[in-house]
Each structure stands twice: as C-alpha cells, then as structure tokens.
Amino acid sequence: MTTKLTFLGTGTSQGVPIIACQCPVCRSTDLRDKRLRASAYIEYEGLKILVDAGPDFRSQMLAQGVTHLDAILLTHNHKDHTGGLDDVRSFNYIDRKAVEIYCEPRVLKSLQVEYSYAFAEHKYPGAPEWHVHLIDERPFRVDSLENTGDLEWVHDVGYFYRQADGSLVPSDNAVREASREQPNIIPIRGYHDDMPVLGFRFGRIAYITDMSSLPDGELVKLQGLEHVTLNTVGYKKHHSHFSLDEALELAGRIGARYTWLTHLSHAFPRHEQFCAQLREMCLQRGIGSIVQPAHDGLVIEG
Ligand SMILES: [Zn+2]
Ligand SMILES: [Zn+2]
Ligand SMILES: [Zn+2]
Numbered sequence: 001m002t003t004k005l006t007f008l009g010t011g012t013s014q015g016v017p018i019i020a021c022q023c024p025v026c027r028s029t030d031l032r033d034k035r036l037r038a039s040a041y042i043e044y045e046g047l048k049i050l051v052d053a054g055p056d057f058r059s060q061m062l063a064q065g066v067t068h069l070d071a072i073l074l075t076h077n078h079k080d081h082t083g084g085l086d087d088v089r090s091f092n093y094i095d096r097k098a099v100e101i102y103c104e105p106r107v108l109k110s111l112q113v114e115y116s117y118a119f120a121e122h123k124y125p126g127a128p129e130w131h132v133h134l135i136d137e138r139p140f141r142v143d144s145l146e147n148t149g150d151l152e153w154v155h156d157v158g159y160f161y162r163q164a165d166g167s168l169v170p171s172d173n174a175v176r177e178a179s180r181e182q183p184n185i186i187p188i189r190g191y192h193d194d195m196p197v198l199g200f201r202f203g204r205i206a207y208i209t210d211m212s213s214l215p216d217g218e219l220v221k222l223q224g225l226e227h228v229t230l231n232t233v234g235y236k237k238h239h240s241h242f243s244l245d246e247a248l249e250l251a252g253r254i255g256a257r258y259t260w261l262t263h264l265s266h267a268f269p270r271h272e273q274f275c276a277q278l279r280e281m282c283l284q285r286g287i288g289s290i291v292q293p294a295h296d297g298l299v300i301e302g
Contacts, residue, residue, distance in 0.1 A: 003203040004043040004301050005227070008050075008060035010294045011035025012233050012265040013080035015056070025266040032271040032295035036060060037080045038209050038231070038263045044202040045184055047144055049073060051200060051207050057084025063297070068095065071142045073135075073185070074103040075209055076197040077110035085115060089128050096151045097161075098129035102142065102178055104198065108132055125153045132175045135198070139183030186221050190214040193240040201225075204302040206256070209263050212240050214250065225256035226302030229294060234267035244268075244281075252287040257302075260294040271295060 009015075016035040017026035025033055037054035047070045060066075069091055075081055088099040103111070111132075112119050118128050129151065133140075150162045160168035188199035190211035199208035204226040208214070211231060222228060232247040241263065242250065251259035261278075268274050274293050282291050 001045060001203075002301050003205045004299060005202075005205050005207065006041045006064060007229075007260070007262065007294045007296055007298045007300075008039040008041050008064060009036035009054065009056055010262045010264055010296055010298075011037055012263050013037065013078070014265075016264065016266050018266060021266060023266050025268070025270055028270045030271050031297075032293075034296065035264060036296055037083075039081075040207050040229070041066060042202050042205070042207070047071065047142055049142060049202070051075065052081040052209075053084040053088065054080045055083035058087045060084075061087075061090075069099060070144050071100045071102055073142075073198075073200055074101065074107050075199065076192060076195060077103075077107040077114075078192075078210065079114075081210070082107075082111065082114070085111070085130070086118075086128050088130070089126060092129045092151060097145070098131040098151075100133060100142075100145060101130050102133045102135050102140070104136060104196070105134055106196070108134065108175065123159065129159060133178040134175065135178045135187060137187050137189045137198075138180060139186045140178035140180055141183050142185055143179070188214070188218050188221055190218065195240075205300065210241065212238065212242060212246075219253060222254045222256070225254065227258045227260065227300045228254050228256040228289075229260045229262050231263035232261050233263060233265045236267075248281060248285065248287055248291060251289045251291050252285070254289070256289055258300070259289045259291040260298070260300065261291065262294045264293060268293070 036056035039052045042049045050069050050072045053072050091099050152160050152162055160170055186201040190197055191213045192210045197210050206225055206228045209231040230247045231241055232244050233241040235244050237243050278291050
C-alpha cells in the first residue's frame with residue numbers, strides 16, 4: 001500500500017512571507033513562495049496522521065479539507081509545531097472523542113504548562129480534549145480508534161463519554177504509553193541544537209524537521225526510502241537547523257530517491273530560482289538523490 005504525504009506548511013517559524021518584510025521572496029507572487037508553518041498530513045495504512053499542529057493548523061485543515069484525524073504526532077515542543085493544538089476542538093465536536101496525540105514525555109510536560117486549561121480537573125466548557133500517548137525512540141503503533149461514546153459536558157464537572165448503556169465515564173486526558181505491538185511508525189532521533197526531537201518514518205517516506213544533527217546510528221532506519229524531507233533555514237551554519245550544505249550532505253548519505261527541503265526561510269531565493277540552484281549544486285557534488293524544495297500543497301507518494 002502506498003503512503004501519501006501532503007505538505008501543509010513548509011516555512012520556518014515565522015512563515016514566508018514574514019510580517020512586514022519587503023524582500024523579493026516575501027513579495028513574490030508565486031504561490032510556492034507562500035509558506036505556512038511546517039506540518040505534514042500523511043495517509044498511511046488507512047490512517048490519517050498529522051505531524052505537528054502549529055499556529056497555521058486551522059487554515060491548513062481547511063485548505064486540505066481534512067475531515068478526520070486518527071493521530072497527531074509531535075516532533076518537539078516549539079510553538080511553530082504545537083501552537084494550533086487548541087483548534088483540535090473542531091475534531092472533538094465532529095468525532096465526539098478526544099484527539100489522539102503522540103509525543104515524548106518532555107513535550108507533554110511543556111503542553112501541561114502551555115495549555116494548563118486542557119489538563120484542568122474541572123475544565124471550562126469547550127476546552128480541547130486530548131488523549132496523550134507517550135513515545136520515545138522505539139517503533140510504535142497508531143491505530144484507527146473507534147468512538148468511545150458521545151462526548152458530553154456536565155456543567156461545572158467536566159467532559160464525560162456516554163456509553164452504549166447510558167452510563168457516563170469521565171474523559172480525563174488520560175496519558176498512556178503508545179502501543180509497541182505490531183509497530184507501524186519508526187521514530188528517528190535527532191537534535192535541534194541540544195534539544196532532542198523526533199522525525200518519523202511511514203513505510204517508504206520519512207519526515208524529518210527541526211534538526212541540526214542526526215546521529216550516524218539513525219541512518220540505518222532511513223535505508224531504502226523513496227522520499228525523505230530535511231529541514232534547512234539558510235546557507236549559513238545555524239545552531240538549531242541544518243545549513244543547506246549540511247542538508248545536501250545528509251541527503252547524499254541517506255540516499256533516498258527524492259529529498260524534499262522544508263522549514264524554509266526567505267534566505268533562499270524564489271522557488272524557480274532555488275530549484276535551478278539545487279539541481280546545479282547536486283550535479284556539482286555528485287549527490288545521487290534528487291533534492292528539491294517542497295512547497296505548501298505538494299503531494300508525494302511512495
Ligand atoms: Zn520549527
Ligand atoms: Zn523577506
Ligand atoms: Zn523547533
């Protein structure tokens with residue numbers, strides 16, 4: 001079964017155009033130069049999975065017409081990747097269940113601070129409903145979960161699920177370990193400056209963002225790929241992202257058929273020009289992978 005990945009956002013933390021910037025890239029009329037915050041929608045083994053829910057989550061869901069999510073996987077706890085999690089409420093109402101979120105314990109800790117109201121014992125009506133599944137470097141399983149019942153608000157008490165027999169079971173933002181049985185997703189460990197982050201492999205597509213280093217030992221998880229995404233924010237060495245040179249070098253070592261660059265900033269030229277520049281650079285350096293910039297709305301299959 002093929003995996004399909006749609007890039008919902010391919011921009012750096014401020015997006016492109018950047019507010020108030022008058023540079024030629026930010027003023028480009030080419031839609032491929034309009035980059036929302038980095039996020040990807042993956043259709044894999046019958047599942048609909050989102051990687052990261054940044055501040056553009058709402059407009060990204062509307063632009064793609066997404067009507068259901070089986071899981072949201074979080075790469076790390078920066079706001080450009082988690083800032084839209086309040087807006088999952090729409091899926092709570094439609095699916096009448098909590099949204100399943102997969103993240104590392106350190107990401108959960110930060111969500112508990114930044115979204116304390118979502119974890120409150122007595123929640124305000126309409127607060128987002130999440131079920132958090134804790135993951136680490138080990139492969140894990142995401143399943144399509146059936147509705148657990150109708151979500152109901154009981155005034156001043158909290159949300160409850162109404163079961164088939166009419167009884168009410170509290171919905172308490174349960175935190176549980178992700179299942180390791182019959183894993184279908186392989187996490188890739190990398191570092192964003194010194195912050196540990198995760199990339200994810202779905203079959204023959206791997207999605208990597210917000211890394212500045214990837215331990216050699218992780219390369220074994222990236223063999224035989226049709227597509228890989230890598231982040232870069234500019235030509236110069238950066239403390240928390242791959243430079244373009246580093247991304248190209250890594251693309252050569254991973255050796256996927258296609259490498260798509262994401263988390264792009266206005267430091268790179270307009271789309272057409274950047275494509276031509278990358279073709280030339282890969283030719284000169286003998287990089288076997290076809291390396292191109294991703295753009296919002298781009299769909300890849302593998
Ligand atoms: Zn980011
Ligand atoms: Zn600009
Ligand atoms: Zn980040």
